Amino acid sequence: MAPRPCAVLGIGQTKYKRRRDELTLDGLVREAVLRALEDAGATFEDIDAIVIGKAPDALEGVMMPLLSLADALGAVGKPIHRVHTAGSVGASTAISAVNLVESGMYDTVLTVAYEKQSEGNATWALSGGKSGGQGAGGTFAPWIRNYIARSKAPEHIGWMVAVKDRLNALKNEYAHLHLPDISIEKVRESPMLWDPLHFLESCPSSDGAAAMVLGNDDVARKSGRPPAWVISHAKRTEFGQFPGRDTVRPRAGVECSEVLYRKAGITNPREQIDCAELYVPFSWYEPMWLEGHLIAPEGEGWKMTDDGDTELGGSFPVNMSGGVLSSNPIGASGMIRCLEAASQVRGTAGEYQVPGARIAIGHAYGGAAQYYAMWMVSSELNPEL
């Protein structure tokens, strides 16, 4: 049986900030949810089920937060599911919500993801509470070094990505970092955190939440809202460590994109996809994912960055919203990628709209670059490729 068509009908985001010091966790999540409901022209009564995601509970020290947030999400008497796949969770959560619609189980599903990083410390949490933790940057930095060695990419590529995403963020009112005077020199001269990653090549620590209302084709027709049809999605996972693992180009990431493209009939992602929101928490992951997700040939992703192809206005814009480098409420960051891709094909991305975008992808990865979740959205249910 073919899956029921599923569309994004409403999206909502909070303002991302170092600390949302005026909102409780309930209030933060509700800010995104109420905006998504309003955008969809829906109320809590229209929602059949809720899917919630966030990164490890140790980040805020709230165990099983789906239970304490159920009231705030209007989930009383309704099914609520929690998804947890580390940093990729925002995208995995969105895909889990899509599955509930595609299966025919529910007509309208609310999905939400969040992090209130200011309430704890991510590096502490990722270090198991011990001294000497390397955090995410310390984990990825050696693999980035290996990518640079393997691809022979010049060192300015990382700096270019850091500048490009922050310039894009200036067009996005929700973005955490607004750095109008960002420059290659500033990035290069910012403190070295995890060689070769400078401070300004790293994502911020943000509070924030993102939410979407998803509906089937009947709901989409009745809503009258511009739909972003979810035409393909995929998740793949691999162990964090095993003999033969390629941490620069993880096989799970390659296979995730192969499945994503195959399901949508995409044979040439670089040409057939209009733009992408990729999970780039550290600058060098832009070229690494362009290659690792088969948008560029192996060893040539950095050339797309170098040539300006990934800029807003380039031939394959990446992270038009400013990306994870500009806002990083960890658990929500993957959902923001999915939501921003949807916004592009709905034509609602405002100042950072890619003109005429019809097909876009949202992507996230997590853990030791071992969990992958990707979706592809289109303004049409069956777009011509």
Added chain:
Amino acid sequence: MPVWFGAPVGRTAGLLWGRRWACGELAAVPQLHDVDYTLEYPYTRTTGPVIGPFLTGLRDGRILGQRCGDRVLCPPMEFDPDTFATLDPDLVEVGPGGEVVNWTWVAEPSAKHPFDRPFGFAFIKLDGADTALVHAVDTGGDPEAMGTAMRVRAQFRPERHGSIADVCFVPEADAAEQAIEPGEEPVAITEHLIGLRISEPLYPHRARFAQGLLDGKIIGQRSPVTGKVYVPGRGYDNMSRVLMSEADEVEVSDVGTVVAFTELNPVQYYGQTETEPYVRCSILFDGTDQPVIGIDIRDMTVDEMRVGMRMRCVWRDPEDRSVADIDNRFGNIPETVYARFEPTGEPDVLADDLKDHSW
């Protein structure tokens, strides 16, 4: 196995220690030490427009409820629990007297409980409120004094910080009059030391790995299916999904090749003791198929490191070696067993030959 603060730790831990992990085998093994550490962090909470005034009220000796239509909610909520509509902050004083709607008895209080003697947890409907607040009732340790429909009254603690623990309840007859001096700043952010105590035996294969380090040996496990050697072994081969036991263990070389590295600039956080930059690398020991990650190098700079460089472990003197920090999770070789890693001077291994071992 995490043991929550609040659980009767001694008894629970006793049960855990009576059991041995069935991860790979059940045979008796050298039992070096139990893993016993506390995972805790001073988390903060933003209190927001409704809970903030409620906590500020507690600090100032008043209990506030939130108006919701014709009702008053206490504890207050930011939204209508029936319609989920957002409520504008509209707080009204309730109590200090109230009625027990339902209750339970805590016979053995833990260190984090509000009293050091047995007490009741009760749903208390405060005068003027329409919903019940869960809170602690002190009857001087007497469960017979608790009862449904009993009258209780709030008593404020001498030291108050804008916390739910600023107040407790006693039977109305036991209540004393209190004069409370209000504080100054509104309570906007609160801090809470939240933690887990982790108490478990080392897995048998971990204990043997640790014992090996004390003896100046690196012990790995060879998969009976693929022949690949893992260091440290996990007690199973995750690729072939087979258990591995002591019979699969092999001593491997303490000479290997750097497969990845970076320089860490330590992020400062609660419990962090590192302050200066240092190199962290992964080393693929000769005869093994998976690098050991998280090896710290203090006497070389990042510029002196190379992927492919050959390195040798220089052990500490036997009496200076310690494996006290080894637990069941982090699979590194701790600095407490080696003095340093030093380059052997052999020619580098080509990076391309290390592509399959890049962590």
